[in-house]
Amino acid sequence: MNWSTFLAHQLDMRKQQALWRQRQIIKKNDARTLIFDQQQYVNFSSNDYLGLSQHSAIIKAWQIGLSQYGAGSGSSGHVIGYRCAHAQLERQLADWLGYSRALLFISGYAVNQSVIMALMNKNDHIVADKLSHASILEAAMMSPATLQRFAHNQSDALQQLLAVKHTGKTLVATEGVFSMDGDSAPLGQLQAVARQAQAWLLVDDAHGIGVSGDEGRGSCYLHKVKPELLVVTFGKAFGLSGAALLCDEITADYFLQYGRHLIYSTSMPPAQAVALAEAVRQIRQADESRANLQRNIDYFRQLANHYNLPLLNSPSAIQPLIIGSNQRCLHLSQFLRQRGFWVQAIRPPTVPPGSARLRITLTANHQLADIAQLMEALNEFFNNHADK
Ligand SMILES: Cc1ncc(COP(=O)(O)O)c(C=O)c1O
Numbered sequence: 001m002n003w004s005t006f007l008a009h010q011l012d013m014r015k016q017q018a019l020w021r022q023r024q025i026i027k028k029n030d031a032r033t034l035i036f037d038q039q040q041y042v043n044f045s046s047n048d049y050l051g052l053s054q055h056s057a058i059i060k061a062w063q064i065g066l067s068q069y070g071a072g073s074g075s076s077g078h079v080i081g082y083r084c085a086h087a088q089l090e091r092q093l094a095d096w097l098g099y100s101r102a103l104l105f106i107s108g109y110a111v112n113q114s115v116i117m118a119l120m121n122k123n124d125h126i127v128a129d130k131l132s133h134a135s136i137l138e139a140a141m142m143s144p145a146t147l148q149r150f151a152h153n154q155s156d157a158l159q160q161l162l163a164v165k166h167t168g169k170t171l172v173a174t175e176g177v178f179s180m181d182g183d184s185a186p187l188g189q190l191q192a193v194a195r196q197a198q199a200w201l202l203v204d205d206a207h208g209i210g211v212s213g214d215e216g217r218g219s220c221y222l223h224k225v226k227p228e229l230l231v232v233t234f235g236k237a238f239g240l241s242g243a244a245l246l247c248d249e250i251t252a253d254y255f256l257q258y259g260r261h262l263i264y265s266t267s268m269p270p271a272q273a274v275a276l277a278e279a280v281r282q283i284r285q286a287d288e289s290r291a292n293l294q295r296n297i298d299y300f301r302q303l304a305n306h307y308n309l310p311l312l313n314s315p316s317a318i319q320p321l322i323i324g325s326n327q328r329c330l331h332l333s334q335f336l337r338q339r340g341f342w343v344q345a346i347r348p349p350t351v352p353p354g355s356a357r358l359r360i361t362l363t364a365n366h367q368l369a370d371i372a373q374l375m376e377a378l379n380e381f382f383n384n385h386a387d388k
Pocket residue numbers: 106107108109110133135175179204206207233234235241242243
């Protein structure tokens with residue numbers, strides 16, 4: 001097969017299965033509205049849960065960082081790219097989240113890849129929740145270790161897998177709040193089962209950090225667990241981008257020696273670290289925003305029950321509506337867009353086949369009327385377009 005036949009065939013398959021993905025140029029995007037093609041929509045597809053991407057103090061901090069440090073870091077942290085701003089942010093994150101050390105990474109994707117690639121060897125096992133993020137599952141598949149998946153959020157299923165003894169090390173991996181289902185992992189049970197088997201626990205709390213727990217410390221704090229490896233990302237509630245790994249001293253030292261994503265990749269711009277430090281300060285005092293978000297979640301779920309919509313058991317800002325067919329899900333997303341709501345259809349392979357869904361995300365900035373109007377539109381769709 002030549003290259004062009006290969007590419008054309010692959011693209012054709014995506015189109016035939018209603019799996020074609022495309023980017024759209026969004027003109028303005030805050031945590032409540034967005035502008036696309038000169039039209040304003042109420043935005044229910046943002047992970048900017050607290051609206052911090054537009055926070056004036058964070059924007060200002062980034063500007064101050066730029067004038068202090070310039071635009072980029074100039075190299076990996078192991079060469080000359082580790083500045084005072086990086087060190088201060090790492091210290092601040094570690095203190096806030098109760099760990100000895102924090103290490104900054106360029107993205108959540110990179111930190112999960114790095115953790116698994118650096119720690120896991122041939123005779124090791126990675127036992128991951130079936131619905132873990134692609135960055136965890138892919139890294140596990142590519143690593144020399146054996147990947148096993150346990151039934152979503154089932155600590156009994158995990159226990160059964162861990163009961164089989166192996167010679168190597170075992171890493172249990174899960175998310176604090178699941179990115180596509182919105183439900184929370186039973187972290188207390190998972191930690192107990194992992195400890196009993198002398199396995200380490202990795203919790204990726206991309207969607208819990210900033211949003212839940214006292215001062216936004218996230219899912220682990222809320223569930224009173226302390227995993228050996230905690231991943232937090234800055235692209236959601238922080239309103240920026242980047243990520244960090246929280247761990248103990250010896251593990252951090254190990255990553256500085258063996259973490260290829262740290263050694264061979266340019267570190268984040270120091271100005272961004274200055275902005276992130278301000279985002280941590282804002283998050284710690286954002287009780288009012290967290291209360292608004294909770295009010296919006298409660299209202300959404302109350303109306304969804306009223307309209308008898310097929311909700312999942314999600315207490316979080318992520319409220320998926322499972323539609324099933326890719327085609328119907330796209331149709332619903334389009335229907336909502338015509339009524340002024342931007343809600344992304346999520347299709348396989350991001351979610352399992354046959355479980356295409358609308359991933360509705362709520363933020364602290366939504367008004368109750370935004371939610372009421374969305375629910376009316378959804379109700380109209382389900383009453384009048386049952387066959388589509
Ligand atoms: C659970 C989870 N982990 C990791 C990531 C990747 O984070 P980043 O966007 O910083 O690469 C995401 C992003 O979608 C996520 O939802």
